[in-house]
Amino acid sequence: xxxFLSHAANRIDAKGRVSVPSAxxxxxxxxxxxxxxxxxxxxxxxxxxxxxxxxxxxxKQMAAEDPFSPEANEMSLLVHGGGVFVKxxxxxxxxxxxxxxxxxxxxxxxxxxxxxxxxxxxxxxxxMKAQAVAREGRKSRGLRPD
Amino acid sequence: xxxFLSHAANRIDAKGRVSVPSAxxxxxxxxxxxxxxxxxxxxxxxxxxxxxxxxxxxxKQMAAEDPFSPEANEMSLLVHGGGVFVKxxxxxxxxxxxxxxxxxxxxxxxxxxxxxxxxxxxxxxxxMKAQAVAREGRKSRGLRPD
DNA sequence: TGGGACCATATGGGCGTCAATGGGATTGGG
DNA sequence: CCCAATCCCATTGACGCCCATATGGTCCCA
Numbered sequence: 001x002x003x004f005l006s007h008a009a010n011r012i013d014a015k016g017r018v019s020v021p022s023a024x025x026x027x028x029x030x031x032x033x034x035x036x037x038x039x040x041x042x043x044x045x046x047x048x049x050x051x052x053x054x055x056x057x058x059x060k061q062m063a064a065e066d067p068f069s070p071e072a073n074e075m076s077l078l079v080h081g082g083g084v085f086v087k088x089x090x091x092x093x094x095x096x097x098x099x100x101x102x103x104x105x106x107x108x109x110x111x112x113x114x115x116x117x118x119x120x121x122x123x124x125x126x127x128m129k130a131q132a133v134a135r136e137g138r139k140s141r142g143l144r145p146d
Numbered sequence: 147x148x149x150f151l152s153h154a155a156n157r158i159d160a161k162g163r164v165s166v167p168s169a170x171x172x173x174x175x176x177x178x179x180x181x182x183x184x185x186x187x188x189x190x191x192x193x194x195x196x197x198x199x200x201x202x203x204x205x206k207q208m209a210a211e212d213p214f215s216p217e218a219n220e221m222s223l224l225v226h227g228g229g230v231f232v233k234x235x236x237x238x239x240x241x242x243x244x245x246x247x248x249x250x251x252x253x254x255x256x257x258x259x260x261x262x263x264x265x266x267x268x269x270x271x272x273x274m275k276a277q278a279v280a281r282e283g284r285k286s287r288g289l290r291p292d
Numbered sequence: 293t294g295g296g297a298c299c300a301t302a303t304g305g306g307c308g309t310c311a312a313t314g315g316g317a318t319t320g321g322g
Numbered sequence: 323c324c325c326a327a328t329c330c331c332a333t334t335g336a337c338g339c340c341c342a343t344a345t346g347g348t349c350c351c352a
Contacts, residue, residue: 005201006230010312015327019312043219061214090329091312113227120227131228134220138188156302161337165302236339237302 002030004114009124011109017093018110024119025092036094038121039083040103042075045126047100049086050118057117096121148176150260155270157255163239164256170265171238182240184267185229186249191272193246196264201229242267 001023008021020028028034033051041048048054062075086094100106104123111122122130154167166174174182179197187194194200204225211218232240246252250269257268268276 001231003226005226007227013313014315017313022311043216044223087328089327093313095327113223115222116226127227131223134224135186135188135228137220138224159303160305163303168301233338235337239303241337 002027003116004119005116007111007113007127009109009111012096012106016096017089018096019091019093020088021112022092024112024114025088028088034088036086036088037083038086038100040078041120042078044120044122044130045104046113046120046122047104048115048118048120054118055083148173149262150265151262153257153259153273155255155257158242158252162242163235164242165237165239166234167258168238170258170260171234174234180234182232182234183229184232184246185225187266190266190268190276191250192259192266192268193250194261194264194266195232200264201225 004024004027006023008023010019010021012018028036028051031051035052036049037052037054038047038049040046050057058075084097084099086097088094096106096110100121104121105126106121106123109124111124111127113120113122113127150170150173152169154169156165156167158164174180174197177197181198182195183198183200184193184195185200186192204221208218208221208225211221230243230245232243234240242252242256246267250267251272252267252269255270257270257273259266259268259273
Protein backbone atom coordinates (compact mmCIF):
# COMPACT_ATOMS: atom_id res chain seq x y z
CA UNK A 1 0.00 0.00 0.00
CA UNK A 2 1.89 3.02 -1.21
CA UNK A 3 -0.98 5.44 -1.54
CA PHE A 4 -3.28 7.40 0.74
CA LEU A 5 -6.56 5.55 1.06
CA SER A 6 -9.48 5.40 3.47
CA HIS A 7 -10.22 7.84 6.27
CA ALA A 8 -9.82 8.13 10.03
CA ALA A 9 -10.67 10.68 12.72
CA ASN A 10 -8.29 11.68 15.52
CA ARG A 11 -8.62 14.10 18.42
CA ILE A 12 -6.65 17.29 18.89
CA ASP A 13 -4.91 17.42 22.27
CA ALA A 14 -4.58 20.35 24.67
CA LYS A 15 -1.47 21.59 22.85
CA GLY A 16 -3.17 21.66 19.47
CA ARG A 17 -1.50 18.53 18.13
CA VAL A 18 -3.11 15.60 16.31
CA SER A 19 -1.70 12.20 15.32
CA VAL A 20 -1.47 11.41 11.63
CA PRO A 21 -2.92 7.89 11.17
CA SER A 22 -0.33 5.18 11.14
CA ALA A 23 -1.26 4.02 7.64
CA UNK A 24 -0.62 7.50 6.24
CA UNK A 25 2.65 7.84 8.11
CA UNK A 26 4.00 4.66 6.56
CA UNK A 27 3.14 5.94 3.09
CA UNK A 28 5.11 9.07 3.88
CA UNK A 29 8.12 7.27 5.29
CA UNK A 30 8.14 4.87 2.34
CA UNK A 31 8.49 7.94 0.17
CA UNK A 32 11.13 9.38 2.44
CA UNK A 33 8.98 12.42 3.13
CA UNK A 34 9.46 14.30 6.41
CA UNK A 35 8.33 17.80 5.48
CA UNK A 36 4.76 18.28 4.29
CA UNK A 37 3.23 20.91 2.04
CA UNK A 38 -0.36 22.05 2.72
CA UNK A 39 -2.83 24.30 0.96
CA UNK A 40 -6.53 24.94 0.67
CA UNK A 41 -8.60 22.72 -1.58
CA UNK A 42 -10.27 24.47 -4.51
CA UNK A 43 -13.78 23.14 -4.05
CA UNK A 44 -14.08 21.63 -0.57
CA UNK A 45 -13.49 23.15 2.89
CA UNK A 46 -10.44 20.94 3.34
CA UNK A 47 -6.66 21.27 3.56
CA UNK A 48 -4.68 19.14 1.12
CA UNK A 49 -1.43 17.69 2.40
CA UNK A 50 1.40 15.88 0.69
CA UNK A 51 5.09 15.84 -0.02
CA UNK A 52 6.76 18.59 -2.04
CA UNK A 53 6.00 16.63 -5.21
CA UNK A 54 2.38 17.54 -4.62
CA UNK A 55 3.22 20.88 -6.19
CA UNK A 56 4.03 19.13 -9.46
CA UNK A 57 0.58 17.66 -9.59
CA UNK A 58 -1.16 21.00 -9.38
CA UNK A 59 1.28 22.69 -11.69
CA LYS A 60 0.30 20.09 -14.26
CA GLN A 61 -3.31 20.92 -13.68
CA MET A 62 -2.56 24.59 -14.21
CA ALA A 63 -0.60 23.82 -17.32
CA ALA A 64 -3.65 22.01 -18.68
CA GLU A 65 -5.51 25.31 -18.70
CA ASP A 66 -4.77 28.56 -20.41
CA PRO A 67 -1.91 29.89 -18.27
CA PHE A 68 -3.32 33.41 -18.42
CA SER A 69 -6.89 32.50 -17.59
CA PRO A 70 -8.38 33.83 -14.36
CA GLU A 71 -8.69 30.26 -13.08
CA ALA A 72 -5.01 29.49 -13.55
CA ASN A 73 -4.15 32.79 -11.96
CA GLU A 74 -6.28 31.94 -8.94
CA MET A 75 -4.79 28.48 -8.64
CA SER A 76 -1.29 29.82 -8.67
CA LEU A 77 -2.22 32.28 -5.96
CA LEU A 78 -3.60 29.49 -3.79
CA VAL A 79 -1.00 26.84 -4.52
CA HIS A 80 2.17 28.87 -4.72
CA GLY A 81 1.30 31.67 -2.36
CA GLY A 82 -1.21 30.06 -0.05
CA GLY A 83 0.63 26.94 0.96
CA VAL A 84 2.37 26.33 4.26
CA PHE A 85 4.95 23.78 5.38
CA VAL A 86 4.25 21.48 8.32
CA LYS A 87 6.56 19.17 10.22
CA UNK A 88 5.70 15.99 12.08
CA UNK A 89 6.97 15.50 15.62
CA UNK A 90 8.75 12.23 16.59
CA UNK A 91 5.39 10.59 17.38
CA UNK A 92 3.95 11.51 13.99
CA UNK A 93 1.76 14.41 15.09
CA UNK A 94 1.24 17.77 13.45
CA UNK A 95 0.17 21.16 14.82
CA UNK A 96 -3.33 22.24 13.87
CA UNK A 97 -2.75 25.92 13.15
CA UNK A 98 -5.32 28.66 12.69
CA UNK A 99 -4.60 28.45 8.96
CA UNK A 100 -6.09 24.97 9.08
CA UNK A 101 -8.84 25.68 11.59
CA UNK A 102 -10.21 28.77 9.91
CA UNK A 103 -10.51 27.26 6.46
CA UNK A 104 -11.94 23.88 7.50
CA UNK A 105 -13.95 24.65 10.62
CA UNK A 106 -11.94 22.07 12.55
CA UNK A 107 -12.12 22.58 16.32
CA UNK A 108 -11.63 19.41 18.38
CA UNK A 109 -11.28 16.51 15.91
CA UNK A 110 -9.64 16.03 12.54
CA UNK A 111 -10.77 13.67 9.79
CA UNK A 112 -7.86 12.43 7.67
CA UNK A 113 -9.05 11.57 4.16
CA UNK A 114 -6.91 9.71 1.64
CA UNK A 115 -6.97 11.02 -1.94
CA UNK A 116 -4.51 8.67 -3.60
CA UNK A 117 -1.25 10.58 -3.90
CA UNK A 118 -2.09 13.07 -1.16
CA UNK A 119 -4.48 13.35 1.79
CA UNK A 120 -6.79 15.95 3.26
CA UNK A 121 -7.80 17.38 6.63
CA UNK A 122 -11.54 17.82 7.15
CA UNK A 123 -13.91 18.76 9.90
CA UNK A 124 -15.45 15.31 10.47
CA UNK A 125 -19.10 16.33 10.05
CA UNK A 126 -18.33 18.31 6.92
CA UNK A 127 -16.65 15.30 5.37
CA MET A 128 -19.60 13.05 6.10
CA LYS A 129 -21.97 15.53 4.56
CA ALA A 130 -19.86 16.14 1.45
CA GLN A 131 -19.57 12.42 0.96
CA ALA A 132 -23.31 11.90 1.26
CA VAL A 133 -23.92 14.62 -1.32
CA ALA A 134 -21.38 13.10 -3.70
CA ARG A 135 -22.95 9.67 -3.30
CA GLU A 136 -26.38 11.03 -4.13
CA GLY A 137 -25.00 12.54 -7.29
CA ARG A 138 -23.39 9.28 -8.28
CA LYS A 139 -26.54 7.32 -7.59
CA SER A 140 -28.47 9.25 -10.19
CA ARG A 141 -25.64 8.89 -12.69
CA GLY A 142 -25.43 5.18 -12.09
CA LEU A 143 -21.92 4.49 -10.85
CA ARG A 144 -21.54 0.80 -10.12
CA PRO A 145 -18.64 -1.40 -9.12
CA ASP A 146 -19.36 -3.48 -12.21
CA UNK B 147 -17.08 -22.15 -6.86
CA UNK B 148 -15.05 -19.01 -7.34
CA UNK B 149 -17.76 -16.42 -6.85
CA PHE B 150 -19.74 -15.05 -3.94
CA LEU B 151 -23.22 -16.57 -3.97
CA SER B 152 -26.15 -16.97 -1.60
CA HIS B 153 -26.49 -15.37 1.81
CA ALA B 154 -25.97 -16.18 5.49
CA ALA B 155 -26.40 -14.40 8.81
CA ASN B 156 -23.88 -14.49 11.67
CA ARG B 157 -23.84 -12.94 15.11
CA ILE B 158 -21.49 -10.21 16.29
CA ASP B 159 -19.63 -11.17 19.47
CA ALA B 160 -18.86 -9.07 22.53
CA LYS B 161 -15.73 -7.68 20.89
CA GLY B 162 -17.57 -6.55 17.79
CA ARG B 163 -16.30 -9.34 15.55
CA VAL B 164 -18.27 -11.50 13.12
CA SER B 165 -17.29 -14.63 11.19
CA VAL B 166 -17.26 -14.37 7.42
CA PRO B 167 -19.13 -17.44 6.10
CA SER B 168 -16.85 -20.28 5.17
CA ALA B 169 -18.01 -20.32 1.55
CA UNK B 170 -16.98 -16.67 1.14
CA UNK B 171 -13.67 -17.23 2.87
CA UNK B 172 -12.71 -19.97 0.47
CA UNK B 173 -13.42 -17.69 -2.47
CA UNK B 174 -11.10 -15.15 -0.88
CA UNK B 175 -8.32 -17.58 -0.08
CA UNK B 176 -8.50 -19.00 -3.60
CA UNK B 177 -7.72 -15.48 -4.74
CA UNK B 178 -5.01 -15.09 -2.11
CA UNK B 179 -6.84 -12.14 -0.55
CA UNK B 180 -6.27 -11.31 3.11
CA UNK B 181 -6.99 -7.59 3.14
CA UNK B 182 -10.43 -6.46 2.09
CA UNK B 183 -11.61 -3.19 0.55
CA UNK B 184 -15.04 -1.93 1.67
CA UNK B 185 -17.22 0.94 0.55
CA UNK B 186 -20.77 2.14 0.94
CA UNK B 187 -23.17 0.92 -1.71
CA UNK B 188 -24.60 3.68 -3.88
CA UNK B 189 -28.16 2.39 -3.82
CA UNK B 190 -28.76 0.20 -0.76
CA UNK B 191 -27.88 0.62 2.90
CA UNK B 192 -25.17 -2.00 2.57
CA UNK B 193 -21.39 -2.19 2.68
CA UNK B 194 -19.76 -3.81 -0.34
CA UNK B 195 -16.66 -5.87 0.29
CA UNK B 196 -14.08 -7.36 -2.02
CA UNK B 197 -10.43 -7.62 -2.78
CA UNK B 198 -8.30 -4.62 -3.73
CA UNK B 199 -9.20 -5.23 -7.38
CA UNK B 200 -12.53 -3.59 -6.62
CA UNK B 201 -10.61 -0.40 -6.13
CA UNK B 202 -8.87 -0.90 -9.46
CA UNK B 203 -12.22 -1.09 -11.16
CA UNK B 204 -13.25 2.30 -9.81
CA UNK B 205 -9.95 3.83 -10.74
CA LYS B 206 -10.35 2.64 -14.31
CA GLN B 207 -13.63 4.52 -14.45
CA MET B 208 -11.91 7.60 -13.10
CA ALA B 209 -9.06 7.30 -15.56
CA ALA B 210 -11.62 7.42 -18.35
CA GLU B 211 -12.63 10.94 -17.31
CA ASP B 212 -10.73 14.17 -17.31
CA PRO B 213 -8.58 13.71 -14.17
CA PHE B 214 -9.09 17.31 -13.11
CA SER B 215 -12.83 17.52 -13.70
CA PRO B 216 -15.19 18.12 -10.78
CA GLU B 217 -16.69 14.68 -11.40
CA ALA B 218 -13.32 12.98 -11.02
CA ASN B 219 -12.64 14.99 -7.90
CA GLU B 220 -15.96 13.94 -6.43
CA MET B 221 -15.36 10.32 -7.33
CA SER B 222 -11.92 10.34 -5.75
CA LEU B 223 -13.50 11.63 -2.57
CA LEU B 224 -15.84 8.66 -2.55
CA VAL B 225 -13.48 5.94 -3.76
CA HIS B 226 -10.18 6.98 -2.21
CA GLY B 227 -11.55 8.68 0.87
CA GLY B 228 -14.75 6.73 1.38
CA GLY B 229 -13.35 3.22 1.24
CA VAL B 230 -12.03 1.34 4.24
CA PHE B 231 -9.66 -1.59 4.52
CA VAL B 232 -10.44 -4.39 6.95
CA LYS B 233 -8.36 -7.41 7.86
CA UNK B 234 -9.57 -10.88 8.69
CA UNK B 235 -8.25 -12.48 11.87
CA UNK B 236 -6.81 -16.02 11.74
CA UNK B 237 -10.30 -17.46 12.26
CA UNK B 238 -11.76 -15.49 9.37
CA UNK B 239 -13.59 -12.83 11.34
CA UNK B 240 -13.79 -9.09 10.71
CA UNK B 241 -14.41 -6.14 13.01
CA UNK B 242 -17.78 -4.46 12.61
CA UNK B 243 -16.76 -0.84 12.94
CA UNK B 244 -18.99 2.20 13.37
CA UNK B 245 -18.36 2.94 9.72
CA UNK B 246 -20.27 -0.26 8.93
CA UNK B 247 -22.87 0.06 11.68
CA UNK B 248 -23.86 3.63 10.97
CA UNK B 249 -24.41 3.13 7.26
CA UNK B 250 -26.22 -0.21 7.43
CA UNK B 251 -28.04 -0.08 10.75
CA UNK B 252 -26.33 -3.32 11.79
CA UNK B 253 -26.33 -3.83 15.56
CA UNK B 254 -26.17 -7.48 16.65
CA UNK B 255 -26.24 -9.62 13.50
CA UNK B 256 -24.78 -9.35 10.02
CA UNK B 257 -26.27 -10.71 6.81
CA UNK B 258 -23.60 -11.65 4.27
CA UNK B 259 -24.95 -11.39 0.71
CA UNK B 260 -23.07 -12.68 -2.31
CA UNK B 261 -23.00 -10.40 -5.34
CA UNK B 262 -20.82 -12.38 -7.73
CA UNK B 263 -17.30 -11.01 -7.56
CA UNK B 264 -17.90 -9.16 -4.29
CA UNK B 265 -20.23 -9.50 -1.33
CA UNK B 266 -22.20 -7.19 0.92
CA UNK B 267 -22.95 -6.66 4.61
CA UNK B 268 -26.59 -5.95 5.44
CA UNK B 269 -28.73 -5.53 8.49
CA UNK B 270 -30.69 -8.81 8.21
CA UNK B 271 -34.19 -7.29 8.33
CA UNK B 272 -33.27 -4.62 5.80
CA UNK B 273 -32.00 -7.28 3.40
CA MET B 274 -35.21 -9.30 3.66
CA LYS B 275 -37.27 -6.23 3.01
CA ALA B 276 -35.19 -5.01 0.08
CA GLN B 277 -35.37 -8.45 -1.46
CA ALA B 278 -39.15 -8.53 -1.11
CA VAL B 279 -39.44 -5.10 -2.69
CA ALA B 280 -37.22 -6.13 -5.59
CA ARG B 281 -39.31 -9.21 -6.14
CA GLU B 282 -42.53 -7.21 -6.14
CA GLY B 283 -41.08 -4.73 -8.57
CA ARG B 284 -40.21 -7.40 -11.07
CA LYS B 285 -43.56 -9.10 -10.69
CA SER B 286 -45.49 -5.92 -11.37
CA ARG B 287 -43.43 -5.29 -14.47
CA GLY B 288 -44.30 -8.74 -15.74
CA LEU B 289 -40.73 -9.97 -15.77
CA ARG B 290 -40.00 -13.64 -15.73
CA PRO B 291 -37.06 -15.41 -14.14
CA ASP B 292 -34.41 -15.64 -16.79
C1' DT C 293 -32.17 -47.40 9.79
C1' DG C 294 -30.65 -45.62 14.01
C1' DG C 295 -26.82 -44.34 16.88
C1' DG C 296 -22.43 -42.58 17.65
C1' DA C 297 -17.92 -40.85 16.41
C1' DC C 298 -15.81 -37.33 13.80
C1' DC C 299 -15.15 -32.96 11.55
C1' DA C 300 -15.77 -28.23 10.25
C1' DT C 301 -17.57 -23.97 11.35
C1' DA C 302 -18.97 -20.61 14.42
C1' DT C 303 -18.22 -18.38 18.83
C1' DG C 304 -16.07 -16.91 23.32
C1' DG C 305 -12.32 -15.02 25.87
C1' DG C 306 -7.10 -14.25 27.47
C1' DC C 307 -3.03 -11.81 26.36
C1' DG C 308 0.58 -9.15 24.08
C1' DT C 309 1.72 -5.40 21.00
C1' DC C 310 1.35 -1.03 19.00
C1' DA C 311 -0.87 3.21 17.95
C1' DA C 312 -3.07 7.21 19.94
C1' DT C 313 -3.02 10.38 23.56
C1' DG C 314 -1.55 13.12 27.68
C1' DG C 315 1.78 15.65 30.33
C1' DG C 316 6.39 17.09 31.89
C1' DA C 317 11.03 18.77 30.44
C1' DT C 318 14.06 21.31 27.43
C1' DT C 319 15.46 24.35 24.00
C1' DG C 320 15.42 28.15 20.96
C1' DG C 321 13.66 32.44 19.32
C1' DG C 322 11.55 36.94 20.02
C1' DC D 323 13.35 36.76 30.23
C1' DC D 324 9.18 34.73 28.70
C1' DC D 325 6.47 32.17 25.58
C1' DA D 326 5.92 28.60 22.55
C1' DA D 327 7.40 24.96 19.76
C1' DT D 328 9.76 20.60 20.07
C1' DC D 329 11.29 16.46 22.27
C1' DC D 330 10.92 12.70 25.52
C1' DC D 331 8.52 9.49 28.39
C1' DA D 332 4.23 7.39 30.57
C1' DT D 333 -0.43 5.67 30.11
C1' DT D 334 -4.23 3.49 28.10
C1' DG D 335 -7.07 1.48 25.27
C1' DA D 336 -7.93 -0.84 20.94
C1' DC D 337 -6.75 -4.38 17.87
C1' DG D 338 -4.40 -8.69 16.27
C1' DC D 339 -3.08 -13.32 17.55
C1' DC D 340 -3.68 -17.32 20.08
C1' DC D 341 -6.21 -21.27 22.16
C1' DA D 342 -10.56 -23.23 24.10
C1' DT D 343 -15.41 -24.51 23.59
C1' DA D 344 -19.89 -25.16 21.45
C1' DT D 345 -22.89 -26.62 17.82
C1' DG D 346 -24.62 -28.74 14.01
C1' DG D 347 -24.11 -31.76 10.22
C1' DT D 348 -22.13 -35.87 7.94
C1' DC D 349 -20.40 -40.27 7.43
C1' DC D 350 -19.65 -44.84 8.90
C1' DC D 351 -20.88 -48.95 10.95
C1' DA D 352 -23.62 -51.98 13.55
